[in-house]
Amino acid sequence: MDRAELIAYVRSQGDGVVSSLGRDGAPQAAYLPITATDRAELVFDARATSRKIANLRRDPRVAVVVGGRDGTTLQCEGVADLPDGAERERCARAYLGAFPQFAASLSDEGVVLVQVRLTWARYGDYRPGFSSSAEVPLLVIRRVRADEWVLARDLRLDALRDADAGIAFLETYERASAQPDELYRDRTSRAAEGDDVAQLVAIDGDTWVGSVTVLVQRAGTLDYRGDPVERSRAVVVGVYVRPEHRGDGLIDRLLDAAARWSRERGFDALSLGVHQDNARAQGAYRRAGFAPSGVRFTGSIGPELEMVRPL
Numbered sequence: 417m418d419r420a421e422l423i424a425y426v427r428s429q430g431d432g433v434v435s436s437l438g439r440d441g442a443p444q445a446a447y448l449p450i451t452a453t454d455r456a457e458l459v460f461d462a463r464a465t466s467r468k469i470a471n472l473r474r475d476p477r478v479a480v481v482v483g484g485r486d487g488t489t490l491q492c493e494g495v496a497d498l499p500d501g502a503e504r505e506r507c508a509r510a511y512l513g514a515f516p517q518f519a520a521s522l523s524d525e526g527v528v529l530v531q532v533r534l535t536w537a538r539y540g541d542y543r544p545g546f547s548s549s550a551e552v553p554l555l556v557i558r559r560v561r562a563d564e565w566v567l568a569r570d571l572r573l574d575a576l577r578d579a580d581a582g583i584a585f586l587e588t589y590e591r592a593s594a595q596p597d598e599l600y601r602d603r604t605s606r607a608a609e610g611d612d613v614a615q616l617v618a619i620d621g622d623t624w625v626g627s628v629t630v631l632v633q634r635a636g637t638l639d640y641r642g643d644p645v646e647r648s649r650a651v652v653v654g655v656y657v658r659p660e661h662r663g664d665g666l667i668d669r670l671l672d673a674a675a676r677w678s679r680e681r682g683f684d685a686l687s688l689g690v691h692q693d694n695a696r697a698q699g700a701y702r703r704a705g706f707a708p709s710g711v712r713f714t715g716s717i718g719p720e721l722e723m724v725r726p727l
């Protein structure tokens with residue numbers, strides 16, 4: 417099953433069992449009408465006062481099982497969100513497309529719409545004559561390929577237009593967008609091969625949604641700030657996740673991929689610099705196992721602190 421087939425399967429089944437975590441951590445399950453958006457998020461509605469909404473507000477992790485009746489099932493895990501604004505409209509369109517009979521309930525103020533971004537899914541087929549179970553490729557994290565320099569450049573330019581770009585990246589959009597293609601070709605081909613730099617990208621279907629780059633700084637050279645490097649180290653730079661994937665755990669997966677790549681090359685720590693005012697990035701790094709090393713410095717974007725994750 418691929419992503420498009422997952423969407424079609426959820427829509428054809430139209431219901432499933434949603435499990436959330438109660439206050440004491442015990443699982444609680446409910447059977448509900450469920451559909452899928454074009455981006456493969458699951459959507460259902462529930463009363464704002466229900467147990468499951470209280471649970472999801474406290475801990476957004478959910479497990480969902482769709483199907484089962486004919487011997488096929490889709491087991492899913494994901495992160496729930498109660499969307500508003502344009503996101504809610506997009507989910508509401510998917511929901512009403514599947515369940516026009518529930519239009520009145522969606523306009524009821526006591527009912528909330530829940531969107532689940534899937535982090536994992538497995539399709540099983542145990543109909544007579546079948547016996548298979550396989551993970552559905554939802555979102556892939558892998559090293560960039562040399563010929564993908566246009567996609568890499570587009571993601572970078574989008575990152576540089578982010579509201580927080582001024583406290584996140586050393587480069588400006590104006591400067592980066594004026595660079596010749598050759599620079600991006602060269603940068604991407606170096607990040608695609610070898611042991612000095614690796615760009616790891618997250619691809620959701622065919623959309624590039626996030627990226628981290630690991631730079632290896634060798635002892636005896638100068639680092640990107642121009643300071644001498646005393647001990648070879650692996651440093652994460654260019655951390656970016658598109659807004660629609662923030663808060664869904666993608667950054668943890670990207671940082672795990674960076675950690676794996678570095679560990680495989682013999683490093684025992686991964687470090688990075690983060691602006692002292694970039695509280696969101698610091699929060700994400702802390703959760704991913706980074707801690708402040710005590711080193712502080714002032715770079716071109718202002719005061720930064722170093723954070724390190726032991727590998």
Ligand SMILES: CC(C)(COP(=O)(O)OP(=O)(O)OC[C@H]1O[C@@H](n2cnc3c(N)ncnc32)[C@H](O)[C@@H]1OP(=O)(O)O)[C@@H](O)C(=O)NCCC(=O)NCCS
Nearest residue numbers: 580584655656657662663664667690695696697699700703
């Ligand atoms: C930095 C970035 C990759 C983090 O990814 P993310 O998906 O947004 O991160 P998450 O939401 O998973 O984690 C952020 C954490 O900080 C917390 N947080 C969010 N805003 C915060 C704030 N203003 N103050 C303190 N903590 C905050 C969140 O609660 C969360 O911690 P928790 O999981 O312990 O609750 C992403 O926001 C991004 O691309 N930002 C723009 C570019 C950027 O800043 N890059 C980093 C350069 S160093």
